Amino acid sequence: MGRARTRSGYISTALGFFRSLFPRNLRTNNMKIKTGKFLGVSVSLILINLAAIMERADENLLPSVYKEVSEAFNAGPSDLGYLTFVRNFVQGLASPLAGVLVITYDRPIVLAIGTLCWALSTAAVGASNYFIQVALWRAVNGFGLAIVIPALQSFIADSYKDGTRGAGFGLLNLIGTIGGIGGGVVATVMAGSEFWGVPGWRCAFIMMATLSAVIGLLVFLFVVDPRKHTEREELMVQKISVWNDSWAATKSVVKVRTFQIIVLQGIVGSLPWTAMVFFTMWFELIGFDHNQTAALLGVFATGCAIGTLMGGIIADKMSRIFPNSGRVMCAQFSAFMGIPFSVILLKGIPQSRESYLTFSITLFLMGLTISWCGSAVNAPMFAEVVPPKHRTMIYAFDRAFEGSFSSFAAPLVGILSEKMFGYDSKGIDPLKGSSVREAEALSKGLLSMMAVPFGLCCLSYTPLHFVFKKDRENAKMASSKDVEMI
Template identity: 25%
Template sequence: MELTSVTTPVGTSEKVEVESEKKAEVVEAPEDEREPSSVILFWLCCVSALEGLDTQLVPACQYALQRDLGLQLGHFAVLTTVQMVLTNLAAPFWGILADRGTLKKKTILTLGAVGEGLAVTIFAFVPNFYVMILLRGMSGFFLASLRPVCNGLIADLTSDNKRGKIFGRVQSALLCGMFCSLLIAGNVANPHVGSIPGWRFLFAGAGLVAFIVAGGLAGFLVEPAHQLDEASKMKGCAAIRTELCTVLSFLRIPTFCVMIMQGVFGTIPWSVMGNNLLFFKFCGLQDWEASILAAEGTVAGVFGNIAGGMIADALARRFGYHGRPLSAQITVAIGIPMVFLQFYGIPPGSGSFGAYFALIAGFGLLGSWAQSGTNFPILSDIVPPSDRSKVMAWECAMENSLANAIGPGLVSTLAVAFGYRFGSEEMEGQSLSSARALGSAMAATICIPWLITLLAYTLLHWSYPRDMKRLKAKQAAQAEAKAAHEEEMCI
């Protein structure tokens, strides 16, 4: 079918490019009932799952990589840092390309999946650590294209009152990818097939999955109508100046600043959650018990994200702009005491597998609502549609850069200060003194930042309604001016 360009009454000189493909059927839906078709939602979930799968590949293969290539723990920290830095630097780049219309969002997602596939496939054949650094940086660069662009597509395709539901499903797919990666890697990474270590097959298989996702995106993802403003026509230095002004305009939105504040302090705890496996081992639990508990949070989080998105949507319908902040306050207030009990409230050595299992299940179901039900929907609301991918990318880059720089170092410093000594055996092999030190450090590093996050979500009750009223008033004024201009042109 044809490529057409039409004008829209919202925004300044906005254009809507509508691409209709032969495979796609256009179904008109009421404005408050829009959501992605099942086919599009499936492939967006595949994109999210691909990101989750990659995040666990290297951590799950640490033992095998130390055994086969002689890597040390410090090497894994370098690999993680390189990937994180490239991800945070590249996310705004991809967001700008998407919102300026330089590349179609479908094309960006496909390129991201192909690039990730190449990086992990080549990783399967690497001979040394230095090549690994380059490849993890490559993975970070291409993975950075997935989340902001995917979230921008969801916002474009979904009505306001259903965004929590759709974001919840896509976020749950990321957790499914993490869980599958951990589950498969635990059984594949360490054994050898002949003389070839299993981790090489694991990375090659992950590359194949990425290529399949890229093919599915290219063949089945239909990009929705995309709004472009006059700034998208600028090139060179003018374009750079425009994008810098856009970032500064984001920082003048109080809700965006609050979202960065909650993002930094809300992400610090997640950056250290991976230490829970070591904590359970020090507490004297069996290997299989510790492994189940470490993986359980991911599985429970799948259902928690789905439920949280729907609950936030319901609260938003009932309380308007106060509903989503209220949902976030509820989930953080529930999560803090559960984490405190897990790492500090239950004395190390006296907690049973069942008690820890119940706490982790409860936290996964009730303490994981904020991302899907509050954060992504609010970021989608507070800017015009032409800036959605950019605002997602900048917020993600800012919060992750600071959180990952603070969290891991903070928990290790506190643990040593509290008396952590690796290998200090007590009570039938239980390293209880180290467990107490690590648990105290984890409780402090998680609970204190989340108390600040709770305060930040409280501020949204003030900033979010004000910013939405201001945005809608600005859009209405622009629409009136545009209509008046068109009327004058007709005369």
């Protein structure tokens, strides 16, 4: 069954041209094999996960070369924090656009547009000569990610059933984290070299942009939207404008109590993850070289990857035993574990090269336990508290609120490190590239933006024990009415 599409003007012409290059039967549901089952295989899901790999790799590129970018543009930690702020803030503001686009176009089209947008901006960052150019293209990068991430999440939500959705999101995060490891490790290693006279960090950006563009094209050509064809026809028949439909979806989403609570916890719970972009710079200030730093970040990312899948499987089982509280308990455990691990990592371990093994073990265990909330709890619960047609919108608004507020974490780490704890970029040894004093100051700034937010996040989940059941029942009733009307 081919995908129904609504196009006009130049979009119709361009998409029609690409479609003509490939026969229609290459883009049909005949390519599917058990899409909805855990570890099921389909061309669509393979390409969606490849897109997730490139999305996570793109996110990790700049933080992995903070030190080189700092030297290239004479920028301090607060300046680097502003780059993350700009991208995350624009991403947050633009995320609802994904919900609007999905009402009109199939999700593979939306994913392809967003992927090509972030690929262009990534290449432009690698070619920038001035700091203001980097900031501008990071904003464009945030716009592309704003379109991609909610569409990816709703695609996965529609591809799995309630009882396996946690494992589905865990698998997506596991595979995506592979991209994060690859992007971070490749950029960190390449940053220490030059290629044809071009700094390695710039080459890494251009290489990742090229791969992202290729994946975006493949997604457009071969991915099949799991949304039912009848739902698409129903939307096309209705004589309602896109904006009215979007406004109705928005009102339906924002009044859900479960959504409100998860967004509230996400505002504080995403702060530590945003602050972690300084890990690469911190390890290099301690004295680890590029390869050692890349290995440490790879260990942490591996722990997070395994943790997301493990957390998703555990949460699925807990939700069957405790339907109304199982996922919430998993989230609170995961958020709480962020407190002791942040203290151990940033204060308990001596900040010297001799602590390499201790850092590795701590980072792995930390990633294994603090990474459950998104895949095991938030994403599956969102899919259960709104009708299927509003899933992209709820993921979009979640990214809008969380992304906008969490974007302040990175510049705050830089400001705290410089203004309160005495970080001074002039104190860094230009030959060794390390400084015990500056590493200590940066670790204090990181701790301030990690331990406390993790604790607040854990507490913020508590009301879900009482409101999730009612919201889920309301969503089932709304979905039943929609089916009857169709």
